[in-house]
């Protein structure tokens with residue numbers, strides 16, 4: 001998995017690419033969200049268009065990102081999840097836990113402005 | 115290093131080698147003409163169970179191996195994955211979709227495999243470790 005990021009005003013959009021299936025590179029996303037949160041950037045979108053699928057390792061990392069942000073008063077939104085990831089979120093009942101959007105722009109404008 | 119023969123891949127228990135497992139499984143299934151969406155489901159499950167062998171079974175001991183065997187039947191794919199750890203009781207796994215477990219970062223692997231595949235059996239391997247077999251209808 002490779003990770004790039006861009007800033008849109010107060011929001012940081014993270015763009016992982018490649019499957020998230022475990023192994024040493026899987027934790028990069030989790031660490032990036034932790035670093036951003038620590039430096040005060042607490043509105044984060046993970047744009048998953050470049051991740052064809054993931055396994056439970058990837059789901060665990062998304063949950064870790066969500067709780068890191070929530071615990072510090074931030075917010076996480078997911079954008080452009082693939083069909084496979086959507087069905088995994090459904091099977092695991094995590095659809096009820098994550099906010100998902102059809103585009104990064106929709107996700108960005110869904111943050112409360114403060 | 116992974117050791118690959120016709121329908122079998124054997125890896126030492128190093129987490130980075132999960133990529134090799136994914137590549138091997140996907141390449142074989144593509145060669146057998148399995149539909150892309152099923153290839154993804156089967157590869158998700160293969161990487162789940164091999165990760166379990168690497169981390170929980172063999173505890174990342176590179177001396178211990180995880181073996182994955184693929185079989186192609188008339189209308190189904192069968193995968194058998196074995197590790198060299200201690201057998202565990204799969205009945206004791208907590209339900210990951212119970213409200214109080216939803217935000218746990220771990221504990222969904224076997225549940226996902228049971229949901230996506232047709233027939234999942236977990237038993238003690240001959241060598242004492244864990245052997246997981248699952249099948250998926252492809253036609």
Ligand SMILES: Nc1ncnc2c1ncn2[C@@H]1O[C@H](COP(=O)(O)OP(=O)(O)O)[C@@H](O)[C@H]1O
Nearest residue numbers: 166167170171199202220221222223224225244
């Ligand atoms: N091959 C194995 N050897 C020993 N224990 C295992 C094995 N596979 C699974 N387990 C046990 O079952 C639990 C649930 O596995 P799983 O559903 O994949 O979730 P996770 O791997 O996220 O913990 C593991 O935490 C572990 O205790």
Ligand SMILES: [Mg+2]
Nearest residue numbers: 162166223224
């Ligand atoms: Mg697991």
